[in-house]
Amino acid sequence: MTAILGVVPWTILGLILAVSVSRSVTLLSFGEEMAIGLGGRLSRIRLRAGLAVLILAGSAVAVAGPVGFVGLVVPHITRRIVGIDYRLVVPFSALLGALLVLVADMVARTVSPPFEIPLGAVTALVGVPFFLYLANRKEVRG
Known part of the structure; x- marks a missing residue:
């Protein structure tokens, strides 16, 4: 606290x-x-x-x-939802990032009770594939 x-x-x-x-x-x-x-x-x-x-x-x-890829994934997803206007991207990224961490935390606590999976590992399960998608997309464009 x-x-x-x-x-x-x-x-x-x-x-x-x-x-x-x-x-x-x-x-x-x-x-x-x-x-x-x-x-x-x-x-x-x-x-x-x-x-x-x-x-x-x-x-x-x-x-x-460090919750991993939340900062990388969330703004890209948010821009797809609300467009490129950062007056919307900033607050919606904050909300979507909080939601992603909340869902990841619930998954981390419930997948294999009574043990917890580290939160960073759960966010990495979302972030790594998305990061690879972004990296490959940039290569194709370049």
Whole structure:
């Protein structure tokens, strides 16, 4: 409980920063030239987005530990569901990531009672195939 209370201010700060930069990150998804043409300052956008990612990832790992591929899988799935607008991707990624970890935890606790499978192993069962799919897809496009 102490770990959670210590991380709450950082998580709130990270979420505020992520939501505030989400519109600018959406501009970046259209390409650098388009973002510059629409008034985006690339270095400032990248700095703020990177800072938000660092704060939120650090907060998540501090409380939950490394749960593997959640951070890789969830944003890609979320973009398929809600589109490329990061004003929607950011909050829905948070919800979908929490849901994925919750379901993985339930699976880890119920697959072989009375023993528990490590949560990282269960998330890896989802993440590794998805990561391989992404890696192969990038190769084909390149």
